Amino acid sequence: MLSLHGKIVAITGASGGIGEATARLLAQRGAAVVLAARRSERIDAIAQDIREEGGSAATCVVDVTKAEDLQRLVSTTLDQYGRIDVLVNNAGIAPISPLADLDTESWSAMIDVNxxxxxxxxxxxxxxxxxxxxxxxxxxxxxxxLSGVSPSMAVYAATKNAVRTVHEGLRRESTDGVVRTTAISPGYVRTDLADSMTDPQIREQTYKNMDAMGIPPAAVARAVAFAIEQPGDVEIGEINVRPTVQA
Incomplete structure (x- = not known):
């Protein structure tokens, strides 16, 4: 296993789910982490846990829809540790519903956050x-x-595929080897993401699927660790992490 010791990693959406699991795992493996989210009390508690276990952690209250908050996250990381090796963009929402519902407010929210x-x-x-x-x-x-859009997920999938496109564009602009990019695509993971789903039937079915087949957030965190522990001349461009039984 390659070492994460000395890596400085900032993580958005770190107050729970995949973000929290990633912060905890990376800290256990020797990285210093900066947890960012809107819920200050939650990220402060997680950071305290990490420090009590011998890790290094700081926090920064961030709303990713505000450019100045992300600037502050980077500044906080630089002030605290002198550099920023990795930014994990994890914050996301999924208030999905059929397009026919015309829930334009949720469409805008997904575009803003995701x-x-x-x-x-x-x-x-x-x-x-x-x-x-x-x-x-x-x-x-x-x-x-990835292989067609599931019903009611058109806008959500569009925002996620747009992120893939941005990643590929940044990769092609970074052939000098300075910036690496990795897009990690989870399937069903047992998190509270479905809480943001506005359609009750879709939300209920999603939770059923999570209960039936969902993998733990730590599975995605391990994929993050794998990508960032590679030597500088190796880029892991994309990883799909899903339950073995997911269609």
Whole structure:
């Protein structure tokens, strides 16, 4: 196993689910982590747990829809640790419903969080990556849209596929080897993501699927660790992580 010791990793959406699991795992493996989310009390508690277990953790209250918050996250990371090796764009929402419901407010929210939030992260981290001569952008995407769009998931899948496109564009612009990119696409994971789903039937079915086949958030965290522990001349461009039994 390659070492994560000395890596400085900022993680959005770190107050629960995949973000929390990633912060805990990376800290256990020797990385210093900066947890970012809107729920200050939650990320403070997780960071305290990490420190009590011998790890290094800091926090920053962040709403990813606000560009200035992502700038502050990068600044906090630089002030605390002197550099930022990895930004994990994990924050996301899924208020999915049939297009015929015309829930334009939810459409806008998904665009703001899932896509614009990721772009805000790119805008904040890329100058720092360039200045220090290296950096790694990791985004938690989704298997949604990989092989056709499931009913009621058109806008959600569109935002996630847009993130893939941005990743590929950044990869092609970064042939000097300074910036690496990794898109990690989970399938059913046992998190509270379905809480944001506005259609009651879809939300209920999603939770049933999570209960029946969902994998733990730690499975995705291990994929994040695998991608960022690679040597600088190796880029893991995309990883799909889903239950073995998921169609």
């Amino acid at each position: 896509l614009r939030g990721m772009l805000n992260g790119v805008a904040a981290a890329l100058p720092a990556f360039r200045e220090q001569g290296s950096g790694h952008l990791v985004s938690i995407v989704s298997v949604a849209g």
